[in-house]
Amino acid sequence: MKLLAKFTAGVALAALATPAFAQSSDSAAGGEEAQATETDDGSSLSAIVVTAQRRAGDLQQVPVAVTALDSESLDRRQIGNIEDVFSEVPGLIGSNNVGQSTAVTFFLRGVGNTESIVTVDPAVGVYVDDIYIARQGVNNFGFYDVERIEVLRGPQGTLYGRNSSAGAVKVVTKDPSFDFEANGTLGYGNYNHFLARGSFSGPIIDDKLAFRINLMTENHDGYSYNETLDKNVNDMNFFGARGALLFEPSETFSIQLTADYMEDNSNSVYPSNLASLPGEASSDSLFRIFSDTEQGNLGKTWGMGLTATWEIGSATLKSISGYRETQQVYNLDLSDSVTPIYELFTDNDSDQWSQEFNISGAAGDFEYTGGIYYFREDSTSYLGNEFNLRVPSGVADPPFVIIPTIYNEQYIQTDSTSYAIYGELTYNFTDRLSAFAGARYTWEKKDFATQFFVGGTPAGFDAEGQVLAFDNDDLIALNIPVELDFEEFTPRVGLRFEANDDLNLYASWSRGFKSGGWLARLVFPTPNQVSPFPPEIVDSYETGLKAELFGNSVRTNIAAFYTDFTDLFNTFTNVNGGFSGTTTDAEIYGIEFEGTWRIVSWLDAFANFAWMEGNYKGDIPAGLAAVLGDELQRLPTTQGKVGMSAYYPLDGDAGTIKANFDYSFIGKHYTAITNAPISETKYQIANASIGWERADERFGVTLSCRNCFDEEYFHSLLDFSGLGFAPAYPGEPRMYMVSLNVKY
Template identity: 25%
Template sequence: MSFASAYMESIGMSTPFRMKALCAALAALVVPQAYAQELTGAASAAVPAAAAAAAAADVATSGAQASAMAAVVVTAQRRSERLQDVPVAITALSGDAVLRSDQIHTANDITQFIPNASASATDGRSRPRWFLRGIGTNETAASSVSPIGIYNDDVFLNNVYIQAFPLFDTERVEVLRGPQGTLWGKNTTGGAINFISRKPAFDTDGYAKAGIGSFGEKIVQGAIGGAAIDDRLALRLSVYNEDRDGWVDNIVTGTKTGAVSDSAVRGQALFKVDSDLDVLFSVRTRKADGDVNPSFFVKGPRQVVVNPLYLGAQRGAGAISAAGTGTEEIKSNGVSATVNWELGTGLQRYSLTSITSRDTGKRLNLSTATFALPTSAGYQYTDSRQVTQELRLASPKAEALSWIVGAHYFDEALDNNSVTRNNRIANASQSSASGSSAGSWNQEHYWQDTRSAALFGSVNYDVTDKFTVIGGLRRSSERKDYTLDFQQSTNTGSGPANSATFDDAVPYYLPGAVANGLNPLQTSSQSATWRNTTWDFTTQYKFDRNVNSYARVSHGFRAGGFVVDQPTASTRTIKRLDPETLDALELGLKTQWLDGRLTFNTAVFHYKYENKIEAVLLPSTTSASGTRQVQENAADGRSRGVEVELAWLPSSNARLSGSFGYLDTRYTNYASTASGQTLDATGNRFSRAPRFSGTLDGEYGFPLDSGAVIALGTDWSYRTRQFFNAVDQSEPTLWQDAYALGNARLVYKSADGRFELAAVVRNVTDKVYAILATGSATGNTATRQVYGLPRSYGATFTARF
């Protein structure tokens, strides 16, 4: 008899109970070990109930009688609950909505259908900039942590470079707005987004979807699953592949830029030990490569561009003039085990959940000058490996008093190596029309280890059958150890005698490429531990099944961190960032009318932000380019607003959905000194926080005599002016004015609902709009802008079985 078996028997565990415990323990332990061995060898829904509207989309494409929308079940509070009953601001998109939409390709695309939300991926298929209700970050360093928690099947993904993963074979997406400092794995100030894959089932089912479009776009995805062993083992395999050519002409190289290639595979196995215990294993891999988004350079009225070489293509141009462009390669792998165990008998059944995961992400970014001459080249390699473990125990929900307690652990090892080579080229100076660019080489290599642990709990008490109070508490501790190596060429000037020279026989990102010497290696390190207690308190009153109101106050916390600082041109130091906190008040109302055919939800909120971590490009009097990128604690601010979400089935053949967001953000105290001068940003609005935003989505189906349906649909999104820089909000090239984007579709659906053929037009008005602007009004280069895709066309065929 093993020691474990003997111990279990000694404390009274029966043999069946021991078997279940051993299965659960094995699932929790085998994942990291197995993975270590491996390493060594849409737009259909834009509503509150976006998922409800998506379920109702079938009404418009089937000719069925208009009826109540299907009830949407979510797990936002770590229990399966009807969305309309959850006292939290949450938007859900169903898997059918994601599959039907031709605008949703990657995870960040879903925010175009969420009020007060955005997540532009400004550098290709990596590092989306997540924002909810004005809370987010423009910082793209791998060492930073977003205030929006991104989860894939309940697994927190810390590495920003792997968060724009493809969406395929999805069950639903849940978007929670506001501080998530109680039940969710990693404490965040702005919200949490959970992408939930379709799980294996014992009935055989699957789908296949193929699409073609403008710029040589080709997308194929599909899944198949079913029972491998009756009532014991179910399997599911899901695949995705996307290829798209470049969409912008580079008149220097004679090629197109903006190409994408992205492929992913996910395999799952559901093992039912018995009726009380099941274990879900998931293995996933992804590889993406392509161009970094093309950059356009725009001169503003306050900017002085001394050398025309640094202007490049103008706003709205279909071409760029660049000596080269950036390319990136992303590889990610993950494996997880989720154990669900029902304990107890009768009504006293408790749910024990264990989620164990290991994920890795690697990104290689190579870049050359974005100007007409090869003034520079860049290299960045990032490697992250994370392990997470979560345990939760939930009491029976049927009781008047119910609770959930749990623990979460996160451990990440991050390695980031960045190299920049600047070439000396005559007449290529930023500050002089006849001067030369400086020749230099430098390397910043840092390692960051992060360990986070938390204990949490939440209690629900039904005071009456209509009135409920909910309280949650979480104690978090996070430690970071950061080490930085910096090395620079001995010569860093623009003149022949003090400029670095290179051996082109050696790759430019290796120290051996510097032919005339390197300065001694600079090494520094720092460590810090941050602890905080976060909480929430909610009162909920249900007038009846169709009208639910709530009031919620909460306190969120985002741990501090470290970033590379540049006090002088020849030194790099480690800068420490303090934690930020956010206190939130929210009032919400969720309603359904007209026998369930109309859903109307609304929420008002007020946030008080303290010690906000901000990332900006600031004017600098010491930098040759006139700008300096910094990350700092930006003192205090507030965000307040209103959200409205609507889904309506006006007839048996039509549906309409939409959302509206109002956002008022301000820095109440922000004096920035990080660039070497004092800049007062008090009163400025948060970046990427338009005052008004909205979506509208409609579809009408025309039933045919055969039982098939032809449907016409369109969806639109609108945003007012948004600023890309929190400090400089007077330069027009650093903001995007109000704009609307529209898409149109024509759909044929077979009578049995198994086949669907669609033709789509995206960005029907061919709107030119910026998704990023970096630069300074006082700099001597133009503002770099990145644009969204122009008008494009596509066709898709979907088969379900």
């Protein structure tokens, strides 16, 4: 708490003494785009409306640390999927999960999860139009026709519930329009990079029924070269579609039906081995590969949503229904070797249903939000492991010997059911001072079943030629529970003070939790290694300042936080080639800054920055202490981004020049909880774009590049160096594109 007090003082002094950058309007926290204004001369940033509190509110008055990006900002910053959002949010880092191009892993304020097995839930909740997406195996959604993205930092246990212990990412798509709209983009770049997007919207029945349809495809050749297979790898092959119908029979009632489909069929992401055995080929580049495995990653997801909205006086009542199916099939060579040491095979299928009833509104000096929630998920998973263990021979020729192949297969089924009731109430003591309090109570049940086979072949995906090593009966005999029940109370309280029309301050305490589950990814037939783990509980103390200065030409938001974790969940690799997990108590604290400065009517500067520290706490068993490093995984002390965005009108009807440049950096951090030196990484990325748009905005052309200076870096690494391999997964190299845009 002393740290929090120091942070609070620092926040106030920094904001009052330095008219630095200001928070954006159209991009909320990432940079206001120059054409959106409140005044005729375009010198002010316009207001930002977010739904972080499950009701519409001005970003500068919402007592939550939230970053938002609108559709214009998504376009200018070259944000085409969830992975591209990371550098826009202070305290957020992430990447493709190891080898899985369809899966994104988030670490927000130092908390996240790299394990995508169905028995483990993520710590950052992803929501599309207020519908929760449970599995991270196919969560790298392509963005097109998106109204905005909101990233809520810190635990969101009251209004968003389970599995949002680190924060929440909200994708808000565009509603159907009763005016005809048509937009399209065609792009081509290096690596045969092809992009096509189209969106159409308009009325079916005037003022009553409207539709919106969007389609997107993107593909490129591989940017890494596989010496053994003699071809390029790490390609992309994506297709997505979404449709929506909006029915408004009256001014107070509406129903919106949505459906979406996304498929990515690529050869996964090949790693480069940074710990080769003697005699093995070694690479001088992360983009030079030696694996003889034909990797593959197929991710498919489709879902439907039905949202009904009633305006009843000053209250808004919503019914939000959602259904989603997700499938991910992949095979990975984790060793990058001519004779693979470790290959992993996976086939995950998940179905989820959710129903929520929500009410929000105001009455006198009170504002309120409340609701009830139901969630159900059924998942099945196939996991295969193939080993060709090699050890040094002690002689020059051959330099190593091969231990015969080990092949195991595991089948897992999990069912989860969750119920919750929640509410939050704000009382306005005066026009300047308000207090808020809320809580959520969650009931949850999980069931687990597994079978583990030895022998067989990875081509089978069945039990032919296999021997059953153990199943649920063996777990029960060992007193390992196959059913888990959770009940959790997650409150939130705080104060908001409006010092003047341009300065808001807030302080809050909140609790969040991530569901418990089972450590169940096994390599060897040892049923006693299947173990349940408890839910992750976090208490978060946060204080923030939101300011608009110099006639709203500067907007700056600052937040300081202290989070106290009980049973923080971590995963790691162990010396025998397996994957393990553990829970420990920990504390993480930091300061975050976001801002935008409208220098002139056509030019904005923007920035975000985070400083974070963390450490484990409490009594740590000696065996676990030997595994944990001094620093938490994926917790850089510093990270940030700076940039400028221009929208310069030419004389007469000559059109407009649009330009954007940004530079982001991620400071030193470890991708492994062991803090193995080989897992240390840091990187910096520069992006830029310049284009011209016709005066009527009907046509434009843009030249853009990402990672313009071709920084070579890895974002993930699995440390199996004791077995002779440590796969490092590279970020994309320089990618450039020319695109044509049309609007009607």
